[in-house]
Amino acid sequence: MVHTETFTLTAKGFCDIHDITAKVADVVGRSVIASGTVTVFCSGSTCAITTIEYESGVLHDLRRAIEELVPQDREYEHDKMWGDGNGFSHVRSALLKPSLAIPLIGKRLALGRWQQVIFLDFDNRERRRDIIVQVVGE
Amino acid sequence: MVHTETFTLTAKGFCDIHDITAKVADVVGRSVIASGTVTVFCSGSTCAITTIEYESGVLHDLRRAIEELVPQDREYEHDKMWGDGNGFSHVRSALLKPSLAIPLIGKRLALGRWQQVIFLDFDNRERRRDIIVQVVGE
Amino acid sequence: MVHTETFTLTAKGFCDIHDITAKVADVVGRSVIASGTVTVFCSGSTCAITTIEYESGVLHDLRRAIEELVPQDREYEHDKMWGDGNGFSHVRSALLKPSLAIPLIGKRLALGRWQQVIFLDFDNRERRRDIIVQVVGE
Numbered sequence A, B, C: 001m002v003h004t005e006t007f008t009l010t011a012k013g014f015c016d017i018h019d020i021t022a023k024v025a026d027v028v029g030r031s032v033i034a035s036g037t038v039t040v041f042c043s044g045s046t047c048a049i050t051t052i053e054y055e056s057g058v059l060h061d062l063r064r065a066i067e068e069l070v071p072q073d074r075e076y077e078h079d080k081m082w083g084d085g086n087g088f089s090h091v092r093s094a095l096l097k098p099s100l101a102i103p104l105i106g107k108r109l110a111l112g113r114w115q116q117v118i119f120l121d122f123d124n125r126e127r128r129r130d131i132i133v134q135v136v137g138e
Helices: A021-030 A056-069 A077-082 A087-096 B021-030 B056-069 B077-082 B087-096 C021-030 C056-069 C077-082 C087-096
Strands: A002-011 A016-019 A036-042 A047-052 A099-105 A116-121 A127-137 B002-011 B016-019 B036-042 B047-052 B099-105 B116-121 B127-137 C002-011 C016-019 C036-042 C047-052 C099-105 C116-121 C127-137
Touching (some): A002 A016, A002 A021, A002 A116, A016 A056, A021 A116, A021 A127, A036 A047, A036 B099, A036 C127, A047 A056, A047 C087, A056 A087, A056 C077, A056 C087, A077 A087, A077 B056, A087 B047, A087 B056, A099 B099, A099 C036, A099 C099, A099 C127, A127 B036, A127 B099, B002 B021, B016 B056, B021 B036, B021 B116, B021 B127, B036 B047, B047 B056, B047 B087, B047 B099, B077 B087, B077 C056, B087 C056, B127 C036, B127 C099, C002 C016, C002 C021, C002 C116, C021 C036, C021 C116, C036 C047, C047 C056, C047 C087, C047 C099, C056 C087, C116 C127
Antiparallel strands (some): A002 A127, A036 A099, A036 A127, A047 A116, B002 B127, B016 B116, B036 B099, B036 B127, B047 B116, C002 C127, C016 C116, C036 C099, C036 C127
16 A cells, blocks of 8 residues: 655755654554555755754754765856756755655654654755655555 | 566766666556655665756766765775775765665656756776666555 | 564674675565565664675775764764764764665565675664664565
8 A cells, every 4th residue: 555645844945954753754644554664755856855863963963064075165067057056955965865765663653762854955045845755555 | 566677777987877767767657556666776886876956067066076075096995905996986885875765656756857866886997787666556 | 565574783883884684685585575675774863774895895995984074073062962972973874864775576685796785883882773674565
């Protein structure tokens, strides 16, 4: 069986990070599937999905790491060609990826106690974002 | 239901990037599965799968980022031990990973308009590469 | 059909890397599912799953890359707030991610010959770790 839902959020870009664990759990709760795999996916080329302990300190640390690994303030060929100014956003998204698969066991997401599912918006402006949650199982 | 196909491409290595979105969509089109999860996987320890807006500017930017994060021209223990000269390729592949899960909804991959599926070949020579596309759903 | 098992290992932290390919294959062997997708997931916010050629040279190279990308010996806001001393571990885990999907074809994991599944423990102390292996298919 397959259960798929999409929810929407407003993200500010510039490494805006949202805890979407409760939203993902809500979709799981509305499904009749008890065990299977939950795929969380963002349709967009300037965002990503991963997990983290959602507390302000480590979110700051993650943002700093991403800024150092793929700096915003330098020249990008994407910006020269298209003038979007978000070349850094695309590179960050390609490296962190828009997808995450989480096992569902007995109707519960197999996350650790300090492990939340996060959506990262790397773009350079506020945007509405669609997040897809898909459960495949029985 | 499960539908699995493998297709092959020739990649040049050194961060050669291929847009495989149409190939993945072809597999989906030949399957009877309308909704479920599509896993794209490369069997190899010097390659990766991710998404990006497939245009030459941002591909250049991604290549530069990968070169800076895991430089080719330095010493690698792998090369000292095995003489392959592709230690950098293995590290890049381990960091970017060979797998991506994409929701399939109403026979369509849930990709954004500017979001293509790419295969990255990090090796240091031309190779034939197998890409596996697997659809699990109903 | 869905088949899920959890196994446990003891990891030392500080980028301790375990080859878990045989353990994952064992779970697949105990399942009746012949084709489908295998999700390998670690429940924890200071660890990750990926693939690599499991040999000591490239493991050294990967550890060096991770240390350079997200250094241990610097200040982290997480540590200032919580005193855990493992801010670097959380950031590494968020970047490398705790999940990997591998196609299963004819009862075999679709891994390349030199491609092993690894668990990486980024924490700063020895811990028991649960690894979940979930097969969804037919």
